[in-house]
Amino acid sequence: xxxxxxxxxxxxxxxxxxxLVQLSGFQLCSCDSGAMALSLAQAFQPDLMLLDVMMPxxxxxxxxxxxxxxxxxxxxxxxxMTARLQDAEKQQYLNAGAIxxxxxxxxxxxxxxxxxQYLSRPAADS
Amino acid sequence: MQAPITPANEAQRLQALQALKxxxxxxxxxxxxxxxxxxxxxxxxxxxxSLIDEQRQWFKSRQGLEACETPRDISFCGHAILTDQLFExxxxxxxxxxxxxxxxxxxxxxxFYAGAPLTINQQRIGTLCLIAPxxxxxxxxxxxxxxxxxxxxxxxxxxxLQEQAEQELKASRDQYQALVNNIPGITYRCQADxxxxxxYISGSIDPLSGYPASDFIQNKLRSYASVIYPPDRERLExxxxxxxxxxxxxxLQYRVQHRDGSLRWVEERGQAEYDDTGQVRYLDGFILDIxxxxxxxxxxxxxxxxxxxxxxxYQQWPDGRAAFPYASAALKRxxxxxxxxxxxxxxxxxxxxxEEDLAGLASSxxxxxxxxxxWRHEYRVKDLNGKVAWMAGNATPEAMPDGSVLWHGYIQDxxxxxxxxxxxxxxxQQLQLARERLxxxxxxxxxxxxxxxxxxxxxWWSPAIFQIFGFDEANTTPSVALFKSTLHPDDxxxxxxxxxxxxxxxxxxxxxxxxxxxxSIRWVHExxxxxxxxxxxxxxxVGSVQDITERVQLQQLKDEFIATVSHELRTPLTVIKGALxxxxxxxxxxxxxxxQKLLVAAQQNSERLAHLINDLLDMEKLVAGKMPFLRQxxxxxxxxxxxxxxxxxxxxxxxxxxxxxxxxxxxxxWADSLRLQQTLANLLSNAIKFSKPNSxxxxxxxxxxxxxxxxxxxNGLGIPEAFQxxxxxxxxxxxxxxxRQKGGTGLGLAICKALIExxxxxxxxxxxxxxxxxxxxxxxxxxxxK
Numbered sequence: 001x002x003x004x005x006x007x008x009x010x011x012x013x014x015x016x017x018x019x020l021v022q023l024s025g026f027q028l029c030s031c032d033s034g035a036m037a038l039s040l041a042q043a044f045q046p047d048l049m050l051l052d053v054m055m056p057x058x059x060x061x062x063x064x065x066x067x068x069x070x071x072x073x074x075x076x077x078x079x080x081m082t083a084r085l086q087d088a089e090k091q092q093y094l095n096a097g098a099i100x101x102x103x104x105x106x107x108x109x110x111x112x113x114x115x116x117q118y119l120s121r122p123a124a125d126s
Numbered sequence: 127m128q129a130p131i132t133p134a135n136e137a138q139r140l141q142a143l144q145a146l147k148x149x150x151x152x153x154x155x156x157x158x159x160x161x162x163x164x165x166x167x168x169x170x171x172x173x174x175x176s177l178i179d180e181q182r183q184w185f186k187s188r189q190g191l192e193a194c195e196t197p198r199d200i201s202f203c204g205h206a207i208l209t210d211q212l213f214e215x216x217x218x219x220x221x222x223x224x225x226x227x228x229x230x231x232x233x234x235x236x237x238f239y240a241g242a243p244l245t246i247n248q249q250r251i252g253t254l255c256l257i258a259p260x261x262x263x264x265x266x267x268x269x270x271x272x273x274x275x276x277x278x279x280x281x282x283x284x285x286x287l288q289e290q291a292e293q294e295l296k297a298s299r300d301q302y303q304a305l306v307n308n309i310p311g312i313t314y315r316c317q318a319d320x321x322x323x324x325x326y327i328s329g330s331i332d333p334l335s336g337y338p339a340s341d342f343i344q345n346k347l348r349s350y351a352s353v354i355y356p357p358d359r360e361r362l363e364x365x366x367x368x369x370x371x372x373x374x375x376x377x378l379q380y381r382v383q384h385r386d387g388s389l390r391w392v393e394e395r396g397q398a399e400y401d402d403t404g405q406v407r408y409l410d411g412f413i414l415d416i417x418x419x420x421x422x423x424x425x426x427x428x429x430x431x432x433x434x435x436x437x438x439x440y441q442q443w444p445d446g447r448a449a450f451p452y453a454s455a456a457l458k459r460x461x462x463x464x465x466x467x468x469x470x471x472x473x474x475x476x477x478x479x480x481e482e483d484l485a486g487l488a489s490s491x492x493x494x495x496x497x498x499x500x501w502r503h504e505y506r507v508k509d510l511n512g513k514v515a516w517m518a519g520n521a522t523p524e525a526m527p528d529g530s531v532l533w534h535g536y537i538q539d540x541x542x543x544x545x546x547x548x549x550x551x552x553x554x555q556q557l558q559l560a561r562e563r564l565x566x567x568x569x570x571x572x573x574x575x576x577x578x579x580x581x582x583x584x585x586w587w588s589p590a591i592f593q594i595f596g597f598d599e600a601n602t603t604p605s606v607a608l609f610k611s612t613l614h615p616d617d618x619x620x621x622x623x624x625x626x627x628x629x630x631x632x633x634x635x636x637x638x639x640x641x642x643x644x645x646s647i648r649w650v651h652e653x654x655x656x657x658x659x660x661x662x663x664x665x666x667x668v669g670s671v672q673d674i675t676e677r678v679q680l681q682q683l684k685d686e687f688i689a690t691v692s693h694e695l696r697t698p699l700t701v702i703k704g705a706l707x708x709x710x711x712x713x714x715x716x717x718x719x720x721x722q723k724l725l726v727a728a729q730q731n732s733e734r735l736a737h738l739i740n741d742l743l744d745m746e747k748l749v750a751g752k753m754p755f756l757r758q759x760x761x762x763x764x765x766x767x768x769x770x771x772x773x774x775x776x777x778x779x780x781x782x783x784x785x786x787x788x789x790x791x792x793x794x795x796w797a798d799s800l801r802l803q804q805t806l807a808n809l810l811s812n813a814i815k816f817s818k819p820n821s822x823x824x825x826x827x828x829x830x831x832x833x834x835x836x837x838x839x840x841n842g843l844g845i846p847e848a849f850q851x852x853x854x855x856x857x858x859x860x861x862x863x864x865x866r867q868k869g870g871t872g873l874g875l876a877i878c879k880a881l882i883e884x885x886x887x888x889x890x891x892x893x894x895x896x897x898x899x900x901x902x903x904x905x906x907x908x909x910x911x912k
Contacts, residue, residue, distance in 0.1 A: 009697055015704035023713055054693060083696030084689055105700035105736050108708050 002027045003115070004046035006037045006063055007081070008055040015108050016050075024112025034058030034066065042070050048119060049073075053082040053093070061096050068097065079118060081106065128223040130204030135249070139207075142249035143179060146287060148186055156282045157187035161254075164275050165189045168268055170256040172234065175244070175279055176203040177252035191234065191257070200227055202257075206241030207250040212269055214240040217261035238262040240269075242276035246283055254279050312413040314350070318370065318398065318406040320363070322350035325408060334392070334415055336385025355381035355389055370398045370406060379416065391420040427454070435538035436460055440472065440521065442495060443530040448472040451532070460517065460539060462509055480506035480514060495531045498523050504540065516544035565589065572673035578606065580656070580665045585609065594650060594673045596642030614639035614647065624652075632656045634669060637678075649678040681750070688746055695739055703732040741873035744804075745856065748880040755798040755884060759908040762793040762827045762834055769806035770825060776811060781819040784810070787826040794908035795834040801881045802905070808874045809838040809901045816842035816899070833887065833904040841898040850893065854879045878903070 003026050007013050013030050020026045029044040031037040035058065041049075049067060053060035060080055067073050080093045083104040093101050100118045102111075133139060143149065161173040172190035176183045183203050184195040198204050202224070206213035217237050218224040229236045234257065241255035254276040256264075264272070312334065314327040324342040327350070331339050341347040354362060358380035369376035375397035381389045396411030438453035449472050450457070453465040463474040479487060483505035494501035502520045509515070521535020565588070574591030578584065585604040592599040595612055602608070613621055617638035628634035634654040639647050654669025706729035708714055710722070717725065747753040770784045777784050795802075806825075813823040817840045826837045845853060857872040882889045882903045893899040 009701070011701040012697065012704070015701055015708065018708050018714070019704070023708075023711075083693040083700065104696045105703040105732075108704040109711050 001048065001116070001119075002029070002044065002046045004029045004031070004037060004041055004044055004049045004067075004076075006031045006034060006050070006055070006060070007052040008032055009052070012052075012104075016111070019108035019111045020115075023109070024116075026112060026115075034060075034063030037063055038066055038070070041067055041073055045072065046076055048115060049076055049078040050115070051078060051080055053080050053089075054084060061093070064096060064098070077119060079115065127200070127226045129199040130201060131208065133208060133250070139249040139251065140180060142247050143177060143251040146246065146251070146283060147290065148283065148286075149177060149179060149184055151186070153187060154286075156286065157279065158189075160275060160279055160282065161187045161189045164254065164256070164272070167271060167275075168256060168264075170258055172257035174203075174255050174257070175252065176201070176241075176255055178203055178207055183252070186252075196229070200229055202229075202236070202239045203241050203253045203255055206253045206255065207243050210243060210245070210250070212240060212242050212272065213253075214264060214269075216263050235259045240264055240272060242272050244276055244280050244283070246280060311415070314409075314411050314413065316350065316409050316411075318409055320351060321345055322409075324350055331413075334382055334384070334390055334413075353382050353384075355383045357381075366396070366409075369396075370409075373398075373400075390415060390417045392416060433536075435536050437536055438521075438534075440533045440535065441526070441530050442491070442533075443528070450475065460507060460515075460537060478507050478509070480508050482506070494521070494523050494533070498525060498531070501533060501535065504544070515539055515541045574671045576604070576654075576669055576671065578667045578669075580667060591671055594648065594671060595640060596644060596646070596648075612640040612642070614641055621652075628654065628656060628667070634667065637674060648673055649675045688743065692739055692743055696736075699732060699736055699739070703729070703736060706732055738873075741877060744877050745873050745880070748877065748884065753801075753881075753884065755801060757796055757798050757885065759794045760797055760799055760802065762795055762836075763789045763791065765795075765799065765802055765806070766825050766827060766836070769803055769810060772803070772807060773810045773814065777814045777823070780814050780817065782814045782817045783820075783822045784814075785822050785824045787824060789827045790829065793827065793829060793834065796906040796908050797885045801885065805878045805881050805903065806836075806838075808878050809903075812874065813838050813840035813842070813899070813901070816840060818842065829907060830904065832907055834907045835902055835904045837900055837902040839898065839900040844895040844897050844899055845891065845893040846895055850891075853891070854889070 003020060005013065005016055005020075005028055007016065007030070010032070013032070017028055017030060021028050029040055029046065031040060033055065037049075037051075049064070051060040051064055055063070058066070060082075064078050064080075067076075067078075077099045078097060079100045079102060080098045081102045081104060082089070082093070090101050102114070157175055161175060164170070164173045172188075174185045174189070174191060175187040176185055178198060178201070180198070182195045182198050183201040185191070185193075188194065202213070202215065205223075215221055215224060215238065218227065218230045218239065219237065224230055224236075227236070236257055237260050238258040239255065241253035243250040244252050244254060254272065256272065312328050312331050314331075315325045316327075317323040317325065323345050324339075325344075327339045327342050329339050331337070331342065335353045337348065337353070342350050351359065362378055362380050365378050366376055375395065377393065377395045379391060379393045382392050383389055393414045393416045394411055395414075396409055398406045398409050401407045433454065433456060436454050436456045436459075438457065439451045440448065441451055442448040449470050450465065450468040453468065455465065457463065457465050457468070457475075461468075461475045461478045463478070468475050476484070487503055487505045490501060490503040493499070500520060500522050502518075504516060504518045506514050507517050516539070517537050518540045519535060519537040521533035524532045524534065526532050572590060572594055574594050575588040576591055577586045583606050585606055585608075587604040589599055591604070592602060610618075621636055621638050624634050624636035632655055634652060634656075637649060637651045639649055641647055651672045651674045652669055654667050656665055656667050658665055706725055709717070710725050710729050744753070766786050766789065770786055773784060810823065810825070817823055821841045824837075824839045826839070828835045828837070854875050856876040879889050882905070885905055887903055887905040889901070889903040891899055891901045
């Protein structure tokens with residue numbers, strides 16, 4: 001499975017990389033900003049996009065909207081990851097086209113399983 | 127034709143005629159009798175008594191002629207009055223002065239005329255005349271007869287005048303008599319002797335004494351002295367004797383004994399007449415029956431004796447003199463002087479008045495005197511011991527003919543009411559002070575008060591409201607419409623809803639935005655309740671408005687801060703917790719045992735930190751009332767099963783068994799599933815943590831009348847008694863050692879309590895140290911019928 005990860009915090013990127021690459025055996029494209037994601041996404045052709053919400057310059061919502069406009073990325077499922085989960089915000093992220101919202105701190109031991117679960121269930125159910 | 131000339135003494139002649147009051151009066155037999163006699167005796171068809179005034183001859187008596195007057199300038203009589211002689215025309219047609227006279231040329235076709243002048247008071251006022259339509263000549267005898275008849279007419283005129291005068295005299299005498307009889311008093315003239323020998327006494331002595339006036343004249347049947355009530359006689363005689371000696375008049379009151387034995391009060395004013403030698407000739411006097419007045423006075427006295435104040439008359443003369451002609455007995459009580467002491471001089475009364483109030487009192491009296499307006503004044507009076515009393519007086523002034531002013535009034539001791547008034551005034555001042563303080567406080571806190579009538583829609587605002595709403599107080603009239611116009615469009619419905627609720631619950635409580643006239647937006651918090659006005663039973667709403675803009679802004683800032691903090695805390699925590707989790711999983715390689723032990727402890731504490739952050743945020747939301755609840759019917763069985771399923775791994779760690787007692791199928795409760803699960807997880811994890819290994823934790827549900835009761839029971843250590851009272855408090859934990867061992871944030875039960883209460887239930891526990899604990903909570907049941 002190919003995962004495009006957008007996260008401005010380098011340490012979180014490191015933990016995520018171990019969890020997804022080393023433990024789950026996924027292929028990961030790790031980006032430190034929305035801009036970087038936009039430049040790499042098309043070539044990477046991800047199966048799922050994992051986005052942090054609070055980022056400088058382009059936040060997660062803006063990044064997702066921009067990625068979706070790229071050829072071949074319009075239908076790729078997206079999952080948000082946030083430390084700031086208010087109920088109203090969760091609904092807002094789902095409305096923006098995410099299939100799930102993950103809360104930080106997350107459990108790196110089960111992250112791969114969770115993403116796999118999201119992909120295998122019907123899109124409407126979040 | 128020649129008109130008669132006017133006599134030289136015409137003015138006097140006319141005056142004499144007018145004085146007779148004969149002109150234009152009705153016919154009288156005394157004159158008609160004579161003219162008829164003349165007609166017979168002298169055998170003449172027309173006989174007239176003709177009176178000549180300025181313009182005409184008018185006939186007082188006439189025989190044989192219809193007309194009652196003819197113009198003077200064509201009259202024959204006008205000529206006849208010019209001399210004392212008989213004026214005779216034998217044939218008018220032959221006389222150039224009369225030939226063309228219309229009375230000759232036309233009816234009555236006068237040919238013969240003979241007129242004897244009538245002379246009264248040396249003035250020829252008219253004639254007795256004969257007229258015939260054929261020529262004729264009187265014999266000397268006939269002329270003498272005519273003259274005699276004229277004299278008889280003159281005599282009748284004079285007699286008539288005298289009779290008339292007599293009648294007038296009689297009429298005026300009758301009138302005078304009537305007047306005298308109607309005078310209420312009795313006038314008399316008597317000799318200065320002990321008997322009061324009457325020379326004259328008017329008839330009205332009769333109703334007073336029961337004896338006619340004639341009885342008293344010259345002591346014919348009785349003396350006046352005999353009707354004076356004996357006990358008063360000596361006093362009367364002494365006073366009169368003294369007045370006579372001093373040549374004064376006297377005014378005395380005494381009683382007269384009526385024939386029927388009753389006593390009548392009279393007032394007599396009299397004076398003596400002296401002769402040239404200074405001897406008394408007689409006494410003249412006037413006796414007035416004052417019995418009715420006296421009775422009224424007595425009634426008044428009785429009446430005023432019972433009044434708490436003084437009824438009085440106060441009179442002030444232009445020269446500054448003043449007196450109390452009348453004052454009721456209570457005067458003594460108020461001013462310490464008797465009515466008699468101030469009857470002639472008011473000074474003693476003023477001596478009793480408090481020196482500080484004297485000037486004000488004098489000027490109020492002066493004002494009343496000048497304007498003749500009712501006098502009203504409150505002032506103090508000091509008694510001999512210096513004790514001060516408050517008086518209130520009011521009196522109506524009346525201007526008297528002698529230039530003085532007479533007040534009729536009433537003075538009342540108002541000390542008691544004045545004192546309570548002063549106390550009230552003081553209380554009012556304090557109240558005013560308190561109000562001002564409240565005003566100041568409410569201004570500083572930007573709290574305004576308002577009151578609205580539900581009936582009329584009238585609205586009253588305290589000054590702070592104008593300030594909060596940004597209105598100029600002087601130019602703004604508060605109204606419900608004005609208030610509504612300030613509402614932020616997005617909050618209108620919210621406010622209307624709260625108002626509707628207030629009509630039912632009586633309480634209005636809402637925070638909303640307003641838009642000020644300058645466009646700025648402010649947050650206000652309104653609280654009000656509906657009360658019934660004690661005065662008119664009207665329902666009114668009284669409320670307060672506080673400007674909470676800063677508080678709201680602060681709240682928003684806090685929300686923002688918490689959100690930021692939680693993000694800033696969670697990001698590093700994600701890394702720490704994630705890294706430790708990965709390392710401790712052993713999948714990245716095996717660590718030395720000592721390192722492994724430390725890293726496990728680090729991981730457990732990072733998990734506690736994560737819980738703490740979540741609990742803190744939950745608690746914050748609950749306290750702020752911002753925790754959203756999505757309440758819906760939930761299957762109890764399914765909810766319990768889910769909770770057990772979630773906690774099973776945790777229970778396994780502690781070697782504790784979770785048991786669910788089967789629940790009646792179809793049992794539903796009304797709650798937010800997320801928050802119900804949160805509560806169950808909290809209670810279950812607590813029970814697990816405090817259970818001994820290999821023990822059981824039981825989960826049960828029981829239907830109550832309108833609620834479902836859920837119980838979590840363990841066989842653990844129980845809750846120490848000392849801790850039981852604080853168990854639902856925030857950050858309450860039995861001891862720090864326990865916290866270290868069992869983990870937990872100290873917020874769990876406080877959050878559970880808040881969650882359950884917000885969902886309409888109750889939470890509690892039963893516990894005894896060493897015997898385990900049972901936690902329970904209730905939630906509203908979904909009625910199966912619905």
